[in-house]
Amino acid sequence: xxxxxxxxxxxxxxxxxxxxxxxxxxxxxxxxxxxxxxxxxxxxxxxxxxxxxxxxxxxxxxxxxxxxxxxxxxxxxxxxxxxxxxxxxxxxxxxxxxxxxxxxxxxxxxxxxxxxxxxxxxxxxxxxxxxxxxxxxxxxxxxxxxxxxxxxxxxxxxxxxxxxxxxxxxxxxxxxxxxxxxxxxxxxxxxxxxxxxxxxxxxxxxxxxxxxxxxxxxxxxxxxxxxxxxxxxxxxxxxxxxxxxxxxxxxxxxxxxxxxxxxxxxxxxxxxxxxxxxxxxxxxxxxxxxxxxxxxxxxxxxxxxxxxxxxxxxxxxxxxxxxxxxxxxxxxxxxxxxxxxxxxxxxxxxxxxxxxxxxxxxxxxxxxxxxxxxxxxxxxxxxxxxxxxxxxxxxxxxxxxxxxxxxxxxxxxxxxxxxxxxxxxxxxxxxxxxxxxxxxxxxxxxxxxxxxxxxxxxxxxxxxxxxxxxxxxxxxxxxxxxxxxxxxxxxxxxxxxxxxxxxxxxxxxxxxxxxxxxxxxxxxxxxxxxxxxxxxxxxxxxxxxxxxxxxxxxxxxxxxxxxxxxxxxxxxxxxxxxxxxxxxxxxxxxxxxxxxxxxxxxxxxxxxxxxxxxxxxxxxxxxxxxxxxxxxxxxxxxxxxxxxxxxxxxxxxxxxxxxxxxxxxxxxxxxxxxxxxxxxxxxxxxxxxxxxxxxxxxxxxxxxxxx
Numbered sequence: 001x002x003x004x005x006x007x008x009x010x011x012x013x014x015x016x017x018x019x020x021x022x023x024x025x026x027x028x029x030x031x032x033x034x035x036x037x038x039x040x041x042x043x044x045x046x047x048x049x050x051x052x053x054x055x056x057x058x059x060x061x062x063x064x065x066x067x068x069x070x071x072x073x074x075x076x077x078x079x080x081x082x083x084x085x086x087x088x089x090x091x092x093x094x095x096x097x098x099x100x101x102x103x104x105x106x107x108x109x110x111x112x113x114x115x116x117x118x119x120x121x122x123x124x125x126x127x128x129x130x131x132x133x134x135x136x137x138x139x140x141x142x143x144x145x146x147x148x149x150x151x152x153x154x155x156x157x158x159x160x161x162x163x164x165x166x167x168x169x170x171x172x173x174x175x176x177x178x179x180x181x182x183x184x185x186x187x188x189x190x191x192x193x194x195x196x197x198x199x200x201x202x203x204x205x206x207x208x209x210x211x212x213x214x215x216x217x218x219x220x221x222x223x224x225x226x227x228x229x230x231x232x233x234x235x236x237x238x239x240x241x242x243x244x245x246x247x248x249x250x251x252x253x254x255x256x257x258x259x260x261x262x263x264x265x266x267x268x269x270x271x272x273x274x275x276x277x278x279x280x281x282x283x284x285x286x287x288x289x290x291x292x293x294x295x296x297x298x299x300x301x302x303x304x305x306x307x308x309x310x311x312x313x314x315x316x317x318x319x320x321x322x323x324x325x326x327x328x329x330x331x332x333x334x335x336x337x338x339x340x341x342x343x344x345x346x347x348x349x350x351x352x353x354x355x356x357x358x359x360x361x362x363x364x365x366x367x368x369x370x371x372x373x374x375x376x377x378x379x380x381x382x383x384x385x386x387x388x389x390x391x392x393x394x395x396x397x398x399x400x401x402x403x404x405x406x407x408x409x410x411x412x413x414x415x416x417x418x419x420x421x422x423x424x425x426x427x428x429x430x431x432x433x434x435x436x437x438x439x440x441x442x443x444x445x446x447x448x449x450x451x452x453x454x455x456x457x458x459x460x461x462x463x464x465x466x467x468x469x470x471x472x473x474x475x476x477x478x479x480x481x482x483x484x485x486x487x488x489x490x491x492x493x494x495x496x497x498x499x500x501x502x503x504x505x506x507x508x509x510x511x512x513x514x515x516x517x518x519x520x521x522x523x524x525x526x527x528x529x530x531x532x533x534x535x536x537x538x539x540x541x542x543x544x545x546x547x548x549x550x551x552x553x554x555x556x557x558x559x560x561x562x563x564x565x566x567x568x569x570x571x572x573x574x575x576x577x578x579x580x581x582x583x584x585x586x587x588x589x590x591x592x593x594x595x596x597x598x599x600x601x602x603x604x605x606x607x608x609x610x611x612x613x614x615x616x617x618x619x620x621x622x623x624x625x626x627x628x629x630x631x632x633x634x635x636x637x638x639x640x641x642x643x644x645x646x647x648x649x650x651x652x653x654x655x656x657x658x659x660x661x662x663x664x665x666x667x668x669x670x671x672x673x674x675x676x677x678x679x680x681x682x683x684x685x686x687x688x689x690x691x692x693x694x695x696x697x698x699x700x701x702x703x704x705x706x707x
Contacts, residue, residue: 053088053183053192054078055420056138056458060427060466062145062200069153070146073162073198075181079126080137082183086191087123089182090143092162092198094118095175102176102431103406106413106424109195110178118177121160123184145200147173164200173200176430194420197427201471208474209385209433210444211467212481214345214367214403215252216453217245217285218264218305220547223539223556228566230535233559234270234542242274246281248455252296253284257467260478261288261298262345264305265330266542272334286335297477299345300338300361303327303538304545307348307504308357311544314509318516319544320360326541343367343478345403347448348546351497355392363398365482366390367446370402374494385432385443387487391494399487403448411449411459418459426466426473433472444485446478451547508550511557515540518564521653527622529598532567539563570596571623571655573646580663585614587631588662592648594623602650606632610642611662621648636664 056076064071079086093110094117096102104113121143132138144155145162155161166173177200182193222235237245245267252259263285271278289298302308302323311320331338344363346354350372358366368390390400410425425447432445467475476484504512519540523533543556574591592604605618612635619630636642642664647657 052079052081053181053194054417055181055194055196055423056132057419057462057465058196058423060199060423060462061471062198063471064147064202070144070155070161071200073143073145073179075141075143075196076132076138077141077181078132078138079183082126082137082191083185084127085125085186087125087184087186088129088139088141089121089123089184090141090160090162091120091180091182092118092164093178093180095173095177096431097435099428099431099435102428105178105195109180109193111180111182111193115178118165119161119163121162123188124160125186145198162198174202175200175434176427194417196420196423197430199427199430199472201430204471205433205437207437207439207442208470208472209429210442210476210481210485211429211473212260212401212444212446212476212478213467214260214262214299214446214448214478215248216262216264216449217248218262218267219245219270220545221266221270221304221542223543223559225555225559225562227539227559227563230532230539230563230567233535233539233563234266237267237270237274237278239274242271242278244454245271246277247457248460249281249284249288251455251457251460251464253288255464255468256295257464258295258297258475258477258480261285261296262301263298263331263336264301264303265327266304266538268334268336269330269538282334282336286337289337290335293339294477294480297479298336298338299478300324300342301327301345302361303330303541305347305547306544307546308344308346308361309349309351309354310504310546312356312360313351313353314504314506314512316504316509316512317356317360319512319541320357322516322537323541323544324361326537339479343482345448345478346372347403347451349497350495352393352395352495355395355398358392358398359396365478366398366400367403367448367478368400368495369408369448370405372496373402374496376493385436385445386441386485386491387482388491388493389487389489391492399482400493401444401446401481401485401487402493403446407445407447408450411447411453415454418456419462422459422462422466425463426470429473437472442485444476444481446481504553505550508554508557511554512540512544515557515560515564518653521650522564522567525600525602525650525653525655527599527601527624529596532598536560536564536567567596568653568655570594571600571648573648573656573658574627578641578661578663579644580665581634581636582665584664585633585635588634588644588660589629589631590646592621592623592628592630592656594626594628596623599624600655602648602655604630604646604648606634606644606646608642608644608662610637611635611644612637623648634662636662639664 054077056078058076059072059074062071062073077088091111093115124141126139129139129141132140141160143160143162145164146155147164147166149163164173177198179196179198180193181196183191185191219237219241223233224235227233268282268285272282288296303326306323308320342361342363343365344358344361345367347369350368387399387401389397391397407425407428410421410428413424414421429445436443467473519536522536526533539560543553543560548556572593574593579588588606590604594600600623602621603618604621606613607617613632614635615633621628621630640663641661644660644662645657646660648655
């Protein structure tokens with residue numbers, strides 16, 4: 001209540017207020033099951049009951065009426081679990097002067113600090129409030145906001161009123177006020193509360209704060225560990241995620257608020273495969289990127305979000321090129337156009353090596369997280385809220401802007417009350433403007449939602465309504481931001497860490513290089529199966545997503561290796577384990593069996609140091625049938641069993657390899673002649689020995705008979 005109206009209160013009302021105050025003190029001493037615990041994020045919960053009081057929507061800006069009377073601060077509240085006799089009130093605290101003061105109210109409600117209270121409304125029973133537009137348990141509270149008790153015309157009798165006790169004509173009311181919305185019992189016992197903000201702006205600023213909001217259209221994916229079909233290597237979007245992305249694109253299409261879209265190509269591809277609604281959403285995304293470039297700018301992205309600096313520092317320029325090539329191909333396929341010159345949005349670690357990656361993607365401007373920047377030296381002349389020059393070591397120097405980490409975190413500050421989080425974000429932008437409202441040079445802010453942010457209808461509705469026709473904030477695209485907010489060449493900032501990024505270990509980088517080479521070699525063999533090659537390429541690219549971390553990337557690369565190994569295993573060598581040659585020369589039959597649904601062009605080769613190959617050791621072969629037979633002409637060097645290695649391959653990659661035993665039983669002509677001669681010699685020697693022995697025996701017998 002305003003000070004002027006306190007004197008008009010009746011004595012019974014004052015007595016009732018005194019009794020209520022005593023009950024509040026008693027409730028603080030004696031625990032009550034109805035007492036709620038206050039959340040530092042704003043939303044309150046009653047013990048064991050879940051949310052009691054949440055924000056559905058609110059007025060982002062309060063201005064005096066056209067006749068000069070009070071403005072209206074409208075709050076749509078959800079109090080589904082509240083007792084039937086619960087009451088609601090609003091307490092407004094002193095205008096915030098600095099952003100740090102605003103941030104303090106996010107963690108400590110003004111009612112629990114030493115912040116002075118400006119005014120509060122009389123508690124209003126929920127049952128007396130009109131039903132809100134969002135269904136049962138939702139009510140609408142309209143609060144009249146006047147600059148002083150002398151505002152004319154005065155609010156209607158019985159209207160909840162807040163008196164800012166200032167002079168609007170002199171601009172002393174303009175600013176952001178913390179507003180604590182409380183739910184309580186008729187006796188005054190608190191049931192719940194949250195802190196939002198009342199922004200009083202009687203006129204439109206001549207120099208509003210430029211605000212560029214980067215909207216990621218993205219969802220993480222996983223490379224399936226047990227997948228064998230390349231077309232099914234990546235997990236599809238869940239129905240919930242697909243609906244969320246569809247709603248996001250549809251809401252932005254219906255809005256006239258300028259935004260910068262950052263679609264992840266892999267997500268766009270997955271969304272198009274999620275059903276008819278997803279395909280329609282992709283078509284809408286393409287429409288936004290081509291027909292409303294001044295409202296909906298679309299910036300480039302790699303196939304999946306990657307750490308450009310990490311890849312560049314690990315010596316993986318090939319992967320950066322592959323990411324960009326795949327991204328352009330996908331977006332072109334679905335009709336999504338990106339703006340040029342390229343503004344690159346970085347969300348992770350930034351180092352000098354990032355400059356090398358930015359050069360590869362053709363970036364001319366860059367947005368980096370503010371936490372990645374070193375503080376400028378005192379007296380450097382760098383102005384907060386302006387773009388600046390950012391050198392990358394020995395690499396390029398680009399025009400850059402910082403994405404504000406506080407604004408980014410507010411996108412997911414209160415998942416249980418998304419409308420409140422959006423209202424707090426809009427209030428933060430107003431605070432930034434009011435800190436320096438009359439600068440001669442335009443200022444701006446860039447916000448990138450924190451990783452993992454999931455939009456909700458309540459958040460989007462509240463944020464977009466807060467930005468639309470704002471008296472102190474002008475939403476712009478990134479292109480318009482860099483075009484309208486000057487970046488003096490003398491304003492230079494530096495990175496927090498100029499050293500190389502550490503996202504990739506040498507071992508992981510080597511595995512990526514090996515995987516890329518194997519895929520490249522495989523691509524030279526496959527005929528007429530671009531879908532197989534595309535699926536394998538997408539699996540490898542998806543494995544490099546920076547949201548996986550090192551361990552996740554290593555696991556995903558292993559999954560890719562298994563998928564490729566399965567494709568190689570579709571080729572088998574079918575031959576007897578032992579082959580017998582009955583002559584010195586002969587033919588070795590080999591059959592290559594292919595279960596692949598595509599043709600493969602490679603080379604079938606044999607090798608052994610026990611055989612000569614009069615014709616060739618290798619033959620080109622196209623596997624376009626299940627069974628593909630080839631014969632090799634061989635000449636045995638020795639008799640007996642000898643190993644023979646057989647493989648089907650392309651340069652750098654072996655599909656199948658095996659070893660067979662060749663048994664040579666053939667005898668040469670020379671060997672036969674030598675054997676016959678040996679037998680004849682033995683026979684001659686035996687005959688001669690027999691004749692000599694016979695003569696000796698005969699002579700001996702003749703000599704004996706004579707005697």
